Amino acid sequence: MKLSDYVIEFIVKQGVSHIFEMVGGAIAHLLDSAGKRADISCVSVHHEQAGAFAAEGYARTNRKLGVAMATSGPGALNMLTGIGSCYFDSVPCLFVTGQVNTYEYKFERPLRQVGFQETDIVSIARPITKYAVIVTDPSNIRYQLEKAVYLAQTGRPGPVLLDIPMDVQRSEIEPDQLESFYESEEYLAANLQTSKCNWNEETFSEISSLLSASKRPLVLVGGGVRTAGAEAELLKFIDHTGIPVVTSLLGIDALPHQHPSFLGLIGSYGNRYSNLALANCDFLLILGSRLDSRQTGTRPQRFSRASRKVHVDIDVHELNAKVHVDMALQGDVRSFLQQFNNHLLQTMPQERDDSTWYSILHEYCHRFPDTPPSDSSPTIHPNRFMKLLSRHCTSEQMICLDVGQHQMWASQSFRLKAGQRLFNSGGMGAMGFALPAAIGAAMASGREIIVIAGDGGFQVNIQELETIRHHNLPIKMFVMDNNNLGMVRQFQDLYFQGRRQSSSKGYSCPDLSKVAEAYGIPSLSIHTWEEAERQIQAAMDHSGPLLIHIKLQEDTVVTPKLVVNRPIEDMFPHLEEQELKKLMVIEETSETEKGDE
DSSP states (O other): OOOHHHHHHHHHHTTTTEEOOOOOOGGHHHHHHTTTTTSSSSEEEESHHHHHHHHHHHHHHHHHHEEEETTTTEEEEEEEEHHHHHHHHOOOOEEEEEEOOGGGGGGTTOSSSSSTOOHHHHHHGGGGSSSEEOOOOGGGGHHHHHHHHHHHSSSSEEEEEEEEEEHHOBBBBBBGSSSGGGSSHHHHHHHHHHHHOOOOHHHHHHHHHHHHOOOOOEEEOHHHHHHHOOHHHHHHHHHHHHHEEOSSTTTTTOOOSSTEEEEEEOOSSSSSHHHHHHHOSSSSEEEEOOHHHHHOOOOOOGGTTSEEEEEEEOGGGGHHHHHHOSEESSOOOOHHHHHHHHHHHHHHHSSSOOOOHHHHHHHHHSSSSSSSOSSSSSSOHHHHHHHHHHSOOTTEEEEEOOOSSSHHHHHHHHOTTTTTTEEEEOOOOOOOHHHHHHHHHHHHHHOOEEEEHHHHHHHHTTTGGGHHHHTTTOOEEEEEOOOOOOOHHHHHHHTTOOOOBTTTTTTTOOHHHHHHHTTOEEEEOOOHHHHHHHHHHHHHHHHHOOOEEEETTTTTTOBBBBTOOOTTOOSOOOOOOHHHHHOOSOOOOOOHHHHHH
């Protein structure tokens, strides 16, 4: 059997239906092997970065392996941003790169390059993958494929990379004689390690005691809940206890927003009421969140400082890394919730009475709504627009956000229904993410996708409009256009006295409606609030790809916003000191103040 045929057959057996790729000579054998089959499709993108993001969107939609391929040299290097995105956000993807023939490869020789487009992608990608290797022995292909896919999907998921030289791709192999990773000692050791968790029944009793003693409990849901497939167990836990829930950026779609316990997004661009809840809780259960500085602010010692904290995460390195907690539990979030739910059914027969705590939280929500009251202004307020857009979206649609101000407006104010998914680019925060991620999500699900992007991020992978048109994908693209790179411009206005180099000065954007139409995609425009509902409804009634251009004022900002050296509850625009003190339920102690030094 030809080795490239074996690779594709292996990928098909993983349940993968689409490979995202951009053709090049060094992967021609692999693509030929895929093209001969009816049970897998090649999706030809127009930039390898887009292929990597599309594989990420595919994997996040199906909770299956995503696969992207690229040729050697520039092709492989162009995938790095997408590979890093999968690494930081724990998305299982297999990236396959072609490489020059082994007899053209430099290996350890002190040469820059031997073969044309030769690049040591393995060494470059290794810091942002769970596993990266060049396959030089054809008889080792089964072992390396099995090992890579196992590592991608086991423990904390992430990307893996196999670099396969052209002469290896075209080699003839005997499949029945290939060594299996699953029969190796390496697999037995790895499987034993990943199945570990450090909790038992006494652990659950201790958590129950902390919960029972608390008056203001809170759950912080991170992206790990989705990664672990723990949404049903989370809902069961919340319904049983009635505890209010806040989320990180990646955990935002783990619970329907209509749920009475849902309290919004925390962090640097979170809802003010959510951050106030976090600051004033006395018990915090953290599920699958790495507590990065976008959640804690630059003063992590002040993060939920009056609470007893229980942190559950599969990655032991994330525990007590940034915020000290009372109980650090390593293991799978779904397994934890399953076992803790069983414990609670026996020890806590009915929902807690947290009515006093909810009264405080509802007052926060009432005083600091995420959208302003209606006014007669003809301009479009982006948070109001997101709430309106969410009302018109169905539970079957999925939402892909790009990176920038629009991402925060949507994360603050888009109300997700049961069954909806919302994808954010978290740790990498890469502009240009949404369009290709939507392609992957559409291929994986067959569902209609809503893209929300800014004028800057939309241009990064704008060439993928052709991929969308070519496949007639049901993707509706809402572009929030304030004619600048707003997130950086807002930062410059705050810290650089309004000097807007390269965010406004030097930046430009074409007429995106004309660009879309040049690709054969129709468009709509929304310039005033009066037009918004009518045009959104027209967009929803349209079948097939569509671009909706929303014109914003140039100085539109994201508020509230956490600035440097402020605790999470003290967001800009800052409240008067006395007003903030009245909102705080916790008492500041000398111990807390000492922790700030």
